[in-house]
Amino acid sequence: MESQWLFNFLLILQFLILIAVVIWAVRLSRRLTQMKRYHAEVESSQKKHVQVLASGSIGMGRRLVAIEKKLNLAVEKQSEILSKEGGVSYNRAMELLEMGATVDDLVSKCGLIRAEAELISLLKQESRRNSDYH
Structure with missing residues (x-):
């Protein structure tokens, strides 16, 4: 009888441990899902920032090229004027x-x-x- 009682106690103990492990695994899974979602949002935000910076850099580069062309034209005109005068x-x-x-x-x-x-x-x-x- 005592062995039956011990067996039942161990069985209940194993069942409680199993329930605790399942609860822990479910919480861990939820936390992992939340972290994945958070990291995906952060990654998306960073991609947007990089796109904004890249488009700004491209725009600035185009403006610099246009200014450089104007400067070169001005230098050429100045040289022409100097040579004429x-x-x-x-x-x-x-x-x-x-x-x-x-x-x-x-x-x-x-x-x-x-x-x-x-x-x-x-x-x-x-x-x-x-x-x-x-």
């Missing part, structure tokens, strides 16, 4: 700036308009700064 006055202005001339000196001695003289002066200053850094 004879860049001698600009070369002379650069030489005078090397000797310490002012913007007013460039206007009077090189026949430049004030805006041109100021631009050449600024370019020369920038050139000096760049050469000082290197």
Whole structure:
């Protein structure tokens, strides 16, 4: 009789352990499902962010290419203008700036308009700064 009682007790104990394991497995499965869903949402969100960044980069790249084309055209036109006008006055202005001339000196001695003289002066200053850094 006692062995029957022990057998029944062990059987009930095994059944309770089995129920506990099943409950634990169900909870674990739910948690795993929630984590999968969360990771899928995060991944989707990150993909959207990457797409936005990529499209922004593409747009910015196109704008840069367009600006570069405009800059190249401006440089070509400037070169044409310099060659037509004879860049001698600009070369002379650069030489005078090397000797310490002012913007007013460039206007009077090189026949430049004030805006041109100021631009050449600024370019020369920038050139000096760049050469000082290197």
